[in-house]
Amino acid sequence: MNKGYVAMLLHSHMPYVRHPEKEDSLEERWxxxxxxxxxxxxxxxxxxxxxxxxxxxxxxxxxxxxxxMLLDPYLNKRYKNYLKLSIELSEKEIIRTRDDKELNKVAYFYHERLKSLYFTYKSYDYNIMNAFKRFDNLGVLEIITSSATHGLLPLLDVNIETVKAQLYQGFNHYSKSLGHDPKGIWLPECAYNYSLDNILKELGLKYFIMEGKGVTMATPKPIYGTNAPIRTEGGVYAFGRDEESSKQVWSSFIGYPGDWDYREFYRDIGYELPLDYIEPYIDKSGIRIDTGIKYYRITNKSDHKEYYNRERAMEKVKNHSMHFLNSRRCQIEEISKNMNKPPIILCPYDTELFGHWWFEGPDFIYNFIKDSYRENVNYKLVTPSYYLENYTEAEVCKPNPSTWGENGDYSVWINPSNDWMYRHLHFAARKMINLANTYSDPTELEERALNQAARELMLAESSDWPFIIKNNTTAEYASERVNTHINRFNELYNAITKENIDESYLEDIEKMDNIFPDIDFRIYRSNK
Structure with a gap:
């Protein structure tokens, strides 16, 4: 008997890393x-x-x-070459490891896996957006949108026009790419504040996703917590992340990805084999990087690692997917006793966790979905919009401003390591708004420059840059990206206002930062 619902939601995001000016870009490899x-x-x-x-x-x-990026012919061409090189390396690895039966078996696994990936990629005409569109059309996959460049919106609303521009451009790009409007939105970093309500309503979006405490600490406090959506005063629904299901996957202590039979992420042949052998498959400057071929399992907490055993890993996947299933079944059983409508358990995760950090993650998703269909469960796997189509009644509350980052606030994205960038972003935003309000009838060249200025501002606003700087991973690159886009914006602004646009310079940056070909700078107008 169906007593409730479970919604799996995978947040798929990467910063805009397109570098045609470089022969080999480490960031494109992300x-x-x-x-x-x-x-x-x-x-x-x-x-x-x-x-x-x-x-x-x-x-x-x-x-x-x-x-x-997934739609970009240039990046697809580079990825195709990357995949072919990976297959070539896997062929060499079969030869290199032939005297070690156990290791050779893993080498064969990678070779067959990479060939199957290439076959799938080719079957969708070397463009995986064709695959996502197919599943969207079949009704098994609901794709939702986000803001244009994943800017952390509450930190940009000093100039509300730039928040509107981020949301309108994200909405428009989705609609043009998929052929229909989105029903829901992933607010970047699940970052919410009250200024967003009216804009989401204007766009006709039905729901957004929040960190759990954004719902549980809403005013008034909702009766069902995160087990049912709440409705804002603007009429948009908010779904909160379920804490229990989140910990089972994310937790570094009890999370499934830490099982000792799963693949070890931190051992890769790109760092371990002789340079003259691995050189064609790493960065052309000689920097050692991951190749994706990793021969060891986690094994234990020490440095000693044993070879990866795919069969054992798949057995663990089955065990963990069944444990996850039974946990949701018990959760639904208990929650439903105290509700006058079926609960929904929202399980949102970063897609990149599944496969990149947790190599067996996509197999876990597949097994959980299949088992939920075949086992005697008391829930149905649905999307948030499916739930809303059947249960429109919801408590009207004011969600609590929050994010799903550390501490649940905005401190990851504004702190002493990265706060320097916001004065530049806010100042550039004010200038962009002024341009949009001033140029009502631009020439063709002016319009190109105005549109490019809008692209540069949006690219500078990405939440990825302050996040990277805070975590000190590739902080130099992130700082460079912010400064580069702001500098390009300022150069365009000066050229436009001084009526001195250099068309060759404009053409160069149009080729490099070619995101959103249909962007219209007018989305920054104050009367939008």
Missing amino acids: LFEGISECYLPMIQGYEKLVEENIDFMITMSITPTLMS
Whole structure:
């Protein structure tokens, strides 16, 4: 008997990392790794579920920056070459490891896996957005949108026009790319404040996703906590992240990905094999980087690692997916006793967790969905919009401003390490608004420059840059990106206002930062 619902939601996002000016870009490999380790394996799982006639529904956000890169012919060409090189390396590894039977078996596994990824990629005409569109059309995948470049909106609302521009551009890009409007939105970093309500309503969006405490600490306090959506005064629904299901996957102590039979992320042949052998498959400057071929399992907490055993890992996947299923079943059983309508358990995760950090993650998703269909469960897998179509009644509350970052506030994205960037972002935003309000009838060249200025501002506003700087990973690159886009914006602003636009310079940056070909600078107008 169906007593409730479970909604799996995968947030798919990467910053805009497109560098045609470089022969080899380390940052573009972030995208290529995401395609090989997360998106293509997830697509293969969806294909199997459809072939097996499994009645399923799952939700994915695909942010406008990621969608733009997945649609980009230049990046697809580079990824195709990356995948071919990976297959070539896997062939060499079969030869190199032939005297070690156990290791050679893992080498063969990678070779067959990479070939299957290439076959899937080719089957969608070397563009995986074709795959996501297919599942969207079949009704098994609900794709939701996000803001244009994943800017942390509450920290940009000093100039509300720039928040509107981020949201309108994200909405428009989704609609043009998929052929229909989105029903829901993933607010970047689940960051919410009250200024967003009216804009979301204007766009006709039905729901957004929040960190759990954004719902549980709403005013008035909702009766059902995160087990049912609440409705804002503007009429948009907010779904809160379920804490229990989140810990089972995310927790570094009890989370499934830490099982000792799963693949060890931190051992890769790109760092371990002789340079003259591995050189064609790492950065052209000689920097050692991940190749994706990792031969060890987690094993234990020490430095001693044993070879990866795919069969043992798949047994653990089955165990963990069944444990996750039974946990949701028990959760639904208990919660439903105290509710006058069926509960919904929202399970949102970063897509990149599944496959990149947790190599077996896409297999876990596939098994959980399949088992939820075949086992005697008391819930149905649905999307948030499916739930709203059947249960429109909800408590009207004011959600609590929050994020899903550390501390649940905005401190990851504004702190002493990265607060310097906001004065530049706010100042540039005011200038962009002034341009939009001033130029009512621009020439063709002025319009190109105005549109490019809007792109540069949006790219500078990405929440990825302060996040990277805070975590001190590739902080120099993130700082450079902010400064580069702000400098380009200022150069364009000066050229436009002084009527001295250098068309060759404009053409150069249009080719480099070519996100959102249909952008219209007028979305920054104050009367929008």
